[in-house]
Amino acid sequence: MQSTDTEFLIPTSVGEALQAIAKEDAIFLGGGTSTALLYKTRLIEPSRVVWLGNVNELKGIRISASEVRIGAMTSVAEIAADSEIARLLPGLSSAAGVIGNARVRAMATLGGALAHADPRQDIPPALIAVDAKASIRSLSSTREVSLAEFYAGFLETVLDPDELVTEVVIPITSNRRSAYLRYTPTSEGDYPTVGVGSSLTFADDGKTVSAAKIILCGVGAVPIIAAQAAQALIGTTADESVLRNAAALVRGAIDPQDDERGTADYKTEMSEVFTYRCLRLCLGN
Amino acid sequence: MSERRIDAVAKATGASKYTADVVLEGMAYAAVKRSDFPSALIENIDTSIAEKMEGVLGVFTAKDLPVKTNLYGRRVFDVPILADGRVRRVGDPIAAVVGTSREIAEAAAELIEIDYKELPAVTTAREAIKSGAPLVHERPWEYDGAVVTPDSGSNIQSIDTHGSLEASEAALRNAVHIVDEIYTTPGDHQGYIEPQSCVVDYQNDGTLTVWATNKSPYRLRDVLATVFSLDPKKIEVMPTILGGDFGGKGAPGDAPLCTALSMLMKRPIKMTLRYGEDLLSTDGRHGSEIRVRLGIDGEGKLLGGIMEALLDGGAYAGFKPVPTVNLHGIVDAAIAYRIPEFFVESKIVYTNNQPKGHMRAPGSPQAAFAFESAIDELGRRSGMGPVKIREVNLLSDGDVNPYGDTWIEHRGKEVLALATSQPNNLQVPKGWLYGEGVAVYARSMAAVPKTSLRLRRGQGGKIIAEVPIPENGAGGQTVVREMLRSGLGLSADQVEVKQVSTSLLPTDAGVGGSRVSLGVTVAVANAIKLWKQLPADQDLVEVTTTEGSDGPSGAYSVQLARVAVDPATGQLKVLEIISAVDVAEIVNEKAHQMQIDGGTVMGFGFAVMEDLLEDDGRVWALSMGDFKIPNVADIPTLTTVLLRGGRGVGPNNIKAVGELTNCPTAAAIANAVADATGARLRKLPIKAEAIYWAMKEGNAR
Amino acid sequence: MKITFNLNGKGMELDVDPMSLALDVIRGLSLTGTKEGCGVGVCGACTIMVNGSPVSSCICLVGTLSDKDVWTIEGLAEKMPELIDSFVEKEGMQCGICTPGQIVAAAAIDSVGASSPEDIKKYMAGNLCRCTGYQTILSAVEEYVAIN
Missing domain, CATH: 3.30.365.10 (Aldehyde oxidase/xanthine dehydrogenase, molybdopterin binding domain)
Structure with missing residues (x-):
């Protein structure tokens, strides 16, 4: 490549990684799919790259009775292939299975996907819908941030330059169902015109919705949390007219732009259609 | 049974060498700085920073080129090797850097500073032909090979016509039913996976050795001989394997530039385009706007037709190889039908857009989309239906086609019958609308x-x-x-x-x-x-x-598209394309079938997704992330039915197949969408959004 | 920087800029069966196999291959002759520029366990071919999956 003065460090622990990032213009590298593209087109010129591929404590999926923990360096393909994830978090499983192509899924990591913060990404809506939190560490602090509050703007997160997402923690709630649905009308593997992640949690009667989440990607600078639309589901039994009404309410939450994947008007219409369909998917149909 | 293809093992094991794999002793690498504006004067070029970069061996502009003429082309010599004082499109090469590596040359090219004085640009064909439009070239008739004159009108590259406009208009006045619609298609790229590349080695004894992603090695040799005043016998264009061309890679590409650089640097020069540069700077399929008027009498017989095509030729005419500097697929649009009076005009104009050249059956995919959509509309409006109107009007043996030719046979009706009589085993998604559409294509051959x-x-x-x-x-x-x-x-x-x-x-x-x-x-x-x-x-x-022995003859292909449309979203699923193809003897069954399948998939891509997204003098689809071609999960079921036993040409009695199946596909799909939804899409690509609004805006049946 | 990894079954130690692209480093070793197509990870012509998974070498920094098991078409052609045979017999190619990538992707298909025709299509959707219309490529992959 054009430059040979970028340092390339390969730490084997989170501690080492956090030490290594303490340099101006240093960046973490996960699977590298986005970073390599930015670097080869000379859009970024990091002074140091801290590759996390050999930090084993950042890898793997751990499931207990109350939560699912996924290490930041777990690949998207591993998430898509995990049968327990498919059972407990069908929305996340399906989002992980549709991203890009098989190579992107094999290379891309969960942490990298979150940190890149492209608002067309499929995984964030699926995760926010199930109340996922990011565990974040720096040399001086440890914090947990709800993914609902993780995105600060287009390609921007709340992470400080010295902070690292180490894992994502997803609480397991009984009676919660989740789904993810994307709309790519032109070509398989394209970025979505719109993607919708949703979850419905039911009260003990098994019918009344006690909590609901609707999150959309591709229709704003960040993943859009359609709180009002979700609110309209709570306390109902999620019948047809309620779903239709909730889906219509996402129109007020989104901020789509015209691009080659659709005009803003079309994305607005499709946001409603696919929210309705995603909610139906949550209900098992 | 034919045996397997000769190149199979080498290609499957990665052993085949393509141009980008050629490495010569002492080779240096070239990259270019390209224009950022569609139309501008170059006021200053500052190469000083680039020259100082480590690994840069030389930086050159038009004034440095050791050429007899800075212009080259396939027929019209109007393409500058490096822009000389003026740029006419985004992507025009302005300066070339030679470096010790490709990456160094590319990085240095970015450091070249150009001062431009922007000029008014014409960025649509429609604007370009208005009188008083800014002129892309001041005196285009002065270029070698030009077919225009000072009287041709503003910004004309070429006009090809056939028939009489007055007689056709008169015939249409007697029609009982007419159609008069405009169809548009976007600029497209051949979509070969191998970006263009060349390696040129000029030696002091005057010999020139060239490896290039070029499908016309003898023509390339002759162009280089002309541009550099070389003896063609001293130019050796080496054998190469092409990573696909689909009508592209016929122009000299960057071989003239690399020849100049090799002469200047006295060492072999290699230049390989990044895919985005290939999308930006090579010569794809002309975007078109085609008005079609057709009229039938009370029995459904075509009385007359008029087709007026306006094509965006972009900044240079030099990428079209034929003497007319036009696309014969446009003029030949009515070749399958009996039409007593047919007038066609194909007008190709200069704009400040990407220049366009040849892509698989030049002109035919655009013309077939327009003509076969129009005849379908006429069939539906008149109550005849889309199959009947074609049955009535397709040529039979002994008929003279609108161009005055009598082919040795016409099997269009039989091919149509074959395409429309295949079993249907499809599962239509629940709640989706289903439709079928047919389109005919015929191509002359000798x-x-x-x-x-x-x-x-x-x-x-x-x-x-x-x-x-x-x-x-x-x-x-x-x-x-x-x-x-x-x-x-x-x-x-x-x-x-x-x-x-x-x-x-x-x-x-x-x-x-x-x-x-x-x-x-x-x-x-x-x-x-x-x-x-x-x-x-x-x-x-x-x-x-050098001489042909048979003809005139031709072959037909008829496609039937079976589609489903989601009424809530407009999403289109092309479920199946049946290709019925008119064949004589087949030399190699597998290769023949792959030409049919590959052509159909290319036609499908043209119909539903491919688009260079040209707007405001720029190509916006600059990567395969945005310039989409079909992948295996996108494509419909492909069904082929061959009508064997035809009379071909040549000693082996064969009919060509490579450009038969990519031409009717877009119309077949558009016609099927109309059948399913009542919405008529006259603009390619047919995307879900367009179908959605067409259905919603009251156009539904 | 010294990078060590296994390439086509043999240990390698290379002194390279770790920020180089795996594609360029591999081709620089005269392993030119790995092709540059789109350059943005979409077309699949540059597919290599890393720890059993398909990877776009055009967007893979070579430093991330440290300690990995890397295979290119040249190595797989020797290691998996039955896969090559499937592509040769079914003629799963025309111009051939995408072919090594198609075959390397097929070699890594076990990483996702695709076996039904629909799964195979979804998995192979990341490898573009402009020539064939995909039918012979699909037949080749299906045959290979069936005999494995």
């Missing part, structure tokens, strides 16, 4: 074999055939092997076919125009005849053929 060939005896009774054609994947060299094998009664491993460099055979017209199998068959048949008569003490036969 064995016009400007080519040459040499047979020699190798070891162990082997025959070696030396051919001038590069293998572009269609299987031309395998076809040669198959013919020799059967003609001489040999086994496949007793025949070796190889491309040789340009000095070793007299001539060839290059790959293209569906001419390889047709043209080469004549040469091979002649060679076989001579070989059989060869005295025992000789072991060499060389043939050069």
Whole structure:
């Protein structure tokens, strides 16, 4: 490549990684799919790259009775292939299975996907819908941030330059169902015109919705949390007219732009259609 | 049964060498700084920072080029090797950097500073022909090869017409039903996966050796000879494997620039485009706006037709190779039908957009989309229906087509019947609308074999055939092997076919125009005849053929598209495309089938997704993330039905197939969408959003 | 920087800029069966196999291959002759520029366990071919999956 003065460090622990990032213009590298593209087109010129591929404590999926923990360096393909994830978090499983192509899924990591913060990404809506939190560490602090509050703007997160997402923690709630649905009308593997992640949690009667989440990607600078639309589901039994009404309410939450994947008007219409369909998917149909 | 293709093992094991794989001793790498504006004067070029970069060996602009003329082209010499004082499109090369690596050359090119004075640009064909429009070229008639005159009108590259406008208008006045609609198609790219590349080695003794992603090596040699005042005998264009061309890679590409750089640097120069540069700077398919008027009498017979096509030729005419500097697929649009009066005008204009050239059946996909949509609309409006109107008007044996030709046979009606009578085993998604659409395409063909060939005896009774054609994947060299094998009664491993460099055979017209199998068959048949008569003490036969022997003839392909549309979203799923194809003898069944399938998928891509997204003088689809071509999960079920037993051309009685199935697909799909939804889409690509609004805006049936 | 990894079954130690692209480093070793197509991870012509998974070498920094098991078409052609045979027999190619990538992707298909025709299509959707219309490529992959 054009430059040979970028340092390339390969730490084997989170501690080492956090030490290594303490340099101006240093960046973490996960699977590298986005970073390599930015670097080869000379859009970024990091002074140091801290590759996390050999930090084993950042890898793997751990499931207990109350939560699912996924290490930041777990690949998207591993998430898509995990049968327990498919059972407990069908929305996340399906989002992980549709991203890009098989190579992107094999290379891309969960942490990298979150940190890149492209608002067309499929995984964030699926995760926010199930109340996922990011565990974040720096040399001086440890914090947990709800993914609902993780995105600060287009390609921007709340992470400080010295902070690292180490894992994502997803609480397991009984009676919660989740789904993810994307709309790519032109070509398989394209970025979505719109993607919708949703979850419905039911009260003990098994019918009344006690909590609901609707999150959309591709229709704003960040993943859009359609709180009002979700609110309209709570306390109902999620019948047809309620779903239709909730889906219509996402129109007020989104901020789509015209691009080659659709005009803003079309994305607005499709946001409603696919929210309705995603909610139906949550209900098992 | 034919044996497997000759290049299969080398390609499957990664052993095949393409142009980008060529590495020469002492080779340096070139990259260019390209224009950022569609129309501007270059006021200053500052190369000082680039020159100082470590690894940069030289930076050159137009004034440095050691050329007789800074212009090149396939027919019209109007393309500058490096822009000289003026840029006419985004992507015009302005300065070239030679470096010790490709990355260094590319990075240095970015450091070249250009001061521009922007000029008014014309960025649509419609604007360009208005009187008083800014002129892309001040005096285009002065270029070598130009077909325009000072009276041609503003920004005209070429106008090709056939028939009488007045007579056709008069005929339409008697029509009981007419259609008068405008159809548009976008600029497209050939979508080959191998970006263009070349390696040029100029030696002090005046010899020039060229490796290039170029399908017309003899033409490339001649252009380089002209531009650099070289003896063609001292130019050697080397054999190469092409990573697909689909009508592209016929122009000299960056070979003239690299020749100049090799002369200046006195070392071999390699330049390989990044894919985004290829999308930006090469010559794809013309975008078009085509008005079609057709009229029928009370019995459904076509009385007259008028087709007026306006095509965006972009900044240069130099990428079109034929003498008319036009696209014969446009003029030939009505070739399958009996129309007493038919007028067609194909007007190609200069704009400050990407120049356009040839892409698989030049002009035909655009023309077939327009014509076959229009006739479908007329069939539906008149109550005849889309199949009946075609049955009534397709040519029969003995008929004269609108261009005055009488083909040796017409099997369009039989092919249509075959396409429309196939079983339907499809599952339509619940709640989706289903529709079917048909479209016809016919293409004239004759064995016009400007080519040459040499047979020699190798070891162990082997025959070696030396051919001038590069293998572009269609299987031309395998076809040669198959013919020799059967003609001489040999086994496949007793025949070796190889491309040789340009000095070793007299001539060839290059790959293209569906001419390889047709043209080469004549040469091979002649060679076989001579070989059989060869005295025992000789072991060499060389043939050069320049004249066709048969025709006029042609072949038909009819496609039936079966589609489903989601009424809530407009999403289109093309479930199946049935391709019914008119064939005579088939030299290689598998290669023939792949040409049918690959063509259909290319037609499908043109119909529903491909678009360079040209707007405001720029190509916006600058990566394969945005310039979409079909992947395996996108494509419909492909069904082929062959109507065998036709009368072909040439000694092997064959019909060309490479450009038959990519042409009718878009109309078949548009017609099926209309059938399913009542919404008529007259603009490609047909995307879900367009269908959605067309259905919603009251157009539904 | 010294990078060590296994390439086509053999240990390698290379002194390279770790920020180089795997594609360029591999081709620089005269392993030119790995092709540059789109350059943005979409077309699949540059597919290599890393720890059993398909990877776009055009967007893979070579430093991330440290300690990995890397295979290119040249190595797989020797290691998996039955896969090559499937592509040769079915003629799963025309121009051939995408072919090594198609075959390397097929070699890594076990990483996702695709076996039904629909799964195979979804998995192979990342490898573009402009020539064939995909039918012979699909047949080749299906045959290979069936005999494995």
